[in-house]
Structure formats: C-alpha cells, structure tokens
Amino acid sequence: MNNKNSFIIDSPLDMHLHLRDDDMLKLVAPLTSKYFSAALVMPNIIPPITTKEALLSYKQRIKEACKNDSFSPQLTIFFQTDYSYEFLKDIKDEIIAVKLYPFGVTTNSETGVASMDVDILRPVLESMEKLEIPLCVHGETKGFIMDREKEFLPIYESLAINFPKLKIIMEHISSEESITLLEKYDNLYATITVHHLMLTLDDVLGGMLNPHTFCKPVVKKPTDKEALRKLALCAHEKVMFGSDSAPHQKEAKECHDGAAGVFTSPIALQVLTQLFEENGKLENLNAFVSLNAQKIYNLIPTKKQIELIKEDFRVPQSYQYKNEEVVPLFAEQTLSWSIKSVKDKDDY
C-alpha cells in the first residue's frame, strides 16, 4: 500500500553496478541482490571480462555470492576493437551490453580503447548495431577534471550520428551539457547515480577532504546537480537509475592515491525515496528505478516488491566480510526512509 508513510517499489533495477570479485564480491553482491530484481554488472574486474569463458565463470561466481536471492545479474563485456561479428553473435545471449572505457580514464581501464576515432571503432560498432547489442560508455576525456565529460560530448555526438541504430547509453551523466545532447539524438540514453543527484564538489573538497565521495566522473556544480535532479524526478523516458556503486577497500580510499568510486548499494533505494518524496514526485520513482530501464533494454525482471517506510535508517559506519571493509556514502548519517520488507514473487 502506498500512503505518505509507506511506498512500494516494484522490481528495482540498478543499471550500472560494480560487483568486483572474490571476498569483495561476497560482501557486496547480497547488498544488491536482496533489494534489486536485476543489475547491469560492469566488466572492469581484474583482468577485465573479454572472453565468453571469463564471462560465464564470473556470472557463476556472482550467482553463488547472491545465494538464494531472486536476482538476475545482467553481464557486460569490456569493449575491445578486435571483437569479431562471430564472437559477438556467440556471446549475445549472455550479455546485456558492451561497456566501452577510453584508455586510463578510470579504475581498471588500462586496457580501454586508445583512440575514440569512429573509423577505428566502426567494425565492432557496426556488428553491435546489426546484432542489436547496446553500447554503454564511460564518457570522459583526460582533460581538466571538471571538463572531461563536456569534452567527450562531440564523441558521443559522432557515435550517435554514425551508428543511428545503436543504442548508446551515456553512463553516469554528471553535467548539464550532457542533458542537452541526450535530448538531441533518439539513440542516446543515460544512467544517473545517487551520488550525482545528492552531492556537489563541495561535498568532496569544499570543507575537509572526503575520499568516500570521490568518483569518476567527479560530482560537479550545484547547477549540474539541479539539472540532473530535474531529469530524474520527472523520470524522463531516456534516463534510468544506475548506481555506479563502486566499492573499494576502506584503506584504498583513505590514503594517498585514493581510489575513485562511491559505494551506495545499501542506501540507494532509501535515498532515492527520500529525494522523490521531498520533491513531491514519488509517483515517478518506479519509472526511474525500473520501468524506463525495462523499456530501454527490453528487460523483463523477476517480480520483487520492496516496501519502504518513513522511519529513520542509521547508515552503518562500514560493511565488512573477512578482510574486506567498505564505507558507504552517508556512513553514520540518518536517512528518513528505511526498507521494511522484501517480497519475492512467491510471496504475493
């Protein structure tokens, strides 16, 4: 039942998620699989997923880490310029998309593409177009940190023009300028994270330095945050929720050379509900966290109902498993919505 103190999200989907591997996978996977129906899983583990064998074995490890939760991991492979049509055809039914990282722009992207020249990318992108495999892109250059996404927009534009039948997902958009481009081309779509809706650069380094809010692309100006909020709150049909929840060991964040990535899986639904409620837009939340992605990716998720209630949720200081310890966004802060119950399809 939805009233002002309770809200149900149907089959939430996280369309951009980092699950990592080994003990970290075992720690973070259940924090998503319990509350989401499915998630699009990023391939930038070490080594990145580039073969069918590696893909199937990673899928199996993910399923084991999710125990008995009704959750379907939607895997991706790491874009390589030498993928053949036959290889993509063979792997098509096992993946939801291919993820393209330009070389060196973020965590584990050292084997990313060296050049974004359309003609170098053309053979693979034409194969993907024919096979109807969507392309997810980390759209940043290596320019000045605040301008990296803006500088990448002409590349998105040339991809959109050259491959009109290719579905291109602008991952974790972080700036106002990206929205203008998104609306200009029918084949462009976007994901938006919780942290880009909630934070600005002031939350990273405006006071004391907070490494747990540091990510790529960096969170930007208040005007960017407001523009992204406007898009998410109206559940624009070309945008969907993708947390980009990117766990790193506590020591890898709280140090010199700290890693980029914000860990949000266990707080995402609570924060989004709070944001949509405070702005009087709860009626659009299901489209933002599930329906839009179902349409964009032709995804039919297993049914799962998450009931949230307006009750304080104190975010834990960290999550731990064996030697792994990860600090979530808003650690030790109190959110005004919490998860009350999870119903799998067998329960209703």
Ligand code: DOR
């Ligand atoms: O902040 C980020 N962390 N951005 C990315 O694109 C990758 C991610 C990670 O894998 O840690």
Ligand code: ZN
């Ligand atoms: Zn990511």
